[in-house]
Amino acid sequence: MxxxxxxxxxxxxxxxxxxxxxxxxxxxxxxxxxxxxxxxxxxxxxxxxxxxLPGAIDIHFHVRAPAYPERGTWESETRAAAAGGVTTVFEMPISKPCCATPEIFVSRREQGRREAVVNFALYGAPGLLDAELVHGMAREGAIAYKIFTTEAVPGREDEFEGLCVPGEAEQLRVLELVRQTGLVTVVHAESQPLMDHFTAQVKATGRNDALTHGESRPPVVEALAIAKIATLNDLVGTKLHIAHLTSAHALRTLQRWQGSQDITGETCPQYLSFTEDALSRFGSYAKINPPLRKEADIEALWDGLRNGSILSVTTDHSPFTVAEKERARNNIWAAPPGAPGVEFLVPMLLDAAAQGKLSLGQAVDLMSSNGARRFGLANRKGVIQVxxxxxxxxxxxxAMTVVDRQTERSQARDTDYFLDGQRxxxxxxxxxxxxxxxxxxxxxxxxxxxxxxxxx
The missing domain is CATH 2.30.40.10 (Urease, subunit C, domain 1)
Known part of the structure; x- marks a missing residue:
């Protein structure tokens, strides 16, 4: 029985x-x-x-709780996950304050236990460079660690304290500390100095239209940051994972180190489906970091999924309010970057299998099994076996999934201009x-x- x-x-x-x-x-x-x-x-x-199928595992997810409940809560955003077939989310450390100490980690963990509708894991932020803090979060159950190679967003420094590590010496120390835990270092890879250079060039023109976002962060910004962190990792040998690959240049850079060190990467549905033209159509609602690219980049990412050089497709689900997006409608520099999407990861990949872009087995690996294996959940999650x-x-x-943002479960549903109307x-x-x-x-x-x- x-x-x-x-x-x-x-x-x-x-x-x-x-x-x-x-x-x-x-x-x-x-x-x-x-x-x-x-x-x-x-x-x-x-x-x-x-x-x-095994339940999907979204290895890159933001709810930011307990901060900003107007954007979304553990309950609202994991209800969206449940509706989309995502049974486990990996919550990133951006919160207020940043999840960079065991005490903050435990507080977020206990809130998740009270409120989450699906399973959840938590990243820690190792950028305070304190070994006891890093090891303490590992003891409390951190799934992995996350860093940005960029500076904190002005005005949001407390949300990124311990997460933003633009200096190379500090990045090297992060890799050393995380290696001691045996866990994975996940990297938002963009070069701050090069981004500053291109941003200054674009701002000097006086433009603030939506397309300037991509021009201020071209693919070389992403590729250079990947090359730098991977070169540093040649000295350390920690497990490295590059978040949200967007471009052919970034993918080629990642591939140069695969086989010589333990390095993997992910991409997201928005980078597989939309070009930078979406910024012209949707303005601030299509602003994400790193930016959307060109059609050739989309094709390169699909090739990376098929040949196995990209480990996973994940959402970077990132809710904001309509008011926050609308305040920056006519000034892309002021727009917060991010969009919801957890509810449609599975349908998007099922559709890719139906269209012959992937096999069904590949789709399952990309949305579930590969992430489970990479982050220490093998034989527990991402697999159907006794x-x-x-x-x-x-x-x-x-059957068809027809997206209507009015009926989405995410609290940020009204900002979903990417997927609204998609089939x-x-x-x-x-x-x-x-x-x-x-x-x-x-x-x-x-x-x-x-x-x-x-x-x-």
Whole structure:
């Protein structure tokens, strides 16, 4: 007698697709059974015609709680995750104050435990360069560490204290400290000196239109920062991961070090779908860092996904309010960078598989399995096998997902100009977190506190 039995689905196992019944007890997968088995359960889910996949893991996610509840909360943004088939989010350390000490880490962790609808992990910020602080966050369960190679955003210094590390000597020390923990260093890679150079050139023209954003941060800014941090890592040998790759130049730079050190990278749906022309159409709503690029960059990133040089597709979900975006509509320099997107990571990748850009197995790896392996969750998350966590999604590959920002679950739904009106082939029908259905038939059934804290 099991707690839950999922019958009739095509199951994506590590060996490929198979017709199986999947049994859950408490928060674990406890049996993979022949189809139409005689097994019994307290809850039987008829999944005929659907695919059962590991729940998606969004390894780059921002809610910023407890800061700025007007933008989004643990509950609101993880409800959006649940609706999108994301069963675990990795929350970045930007908050107020920045998550750079064990005390702040514990406070954020306990709030997440009270409020999150899906599972969550927390990054720490190691840039205070204090070994006890870095090791303390590891002891409390940090999934990894994050740094920016840029300076803090003016006026938001407390949100980035310990996170922004523009100096090369300080970057080297971060790599040394994180290596001692055995965890991964994730890097927002843009060269501050080069960005200052291009920004000064553009501002000297007096322009403040949306396209100046990309001109002030061209691909070489990203590529140079990757080259510098990877060169420093030649001395240290820590695990390195480059956040949100946007360009062919950045990807080529990453590839030069792959094979000689432990370095991986990710990209995001917006960089796979939109060019810099979106800035002309949507203005401040399309401002993200690093910026959108050109069609050739999009094609290069898809090639990187197919050949395995890009590890993961993640959202960089980053909610702001309409008022914040509108205040900067006519001055792109003042606009806050970021956009929501956690609800549509899975449909976007299912659509890519339907269009033949990826195989379904590659899509699952990119949104789930690869991230789990990279960040110390192998055999627990991102996989359907006996003993793994019961974080699962049922999807209909023939159904359509039609994006309407008025019905999105994110509190920042009204700023979603990127995806509004988009159509994706593939639809999330049910999301199961820790053995419990938290989303089904278009309704959120999960509650605050259903999510568990995840540590490597």
């Amino acid at each position: 099991f707690d839950v039995l999922i019958r009739g689905a095509t199951v994506m196992t590590p060996a490929g697709e198979a017709q199986l019944d999947v049994a859950l007890t408490k928060d674990k997968i406890v049996a993979l059974l022949a189809p139409h088995s005689e097994a019994q359960a307290a809850e039987i889910i008829d999944a005929g015609g659907q695919h059962l 003993g793994a966590d019961a974080d699962l999604i049922l999807v209909d590959l023939k 994706f082939q593939g639809k999330v029908e049910r999301t199961i977190v820790n053995g419990k259905t938290v989303y089904a038939a278009g309704q959120i059934t999960g509650q605050a506190g259903d999510g568990q804290f995840v540590r490597p």
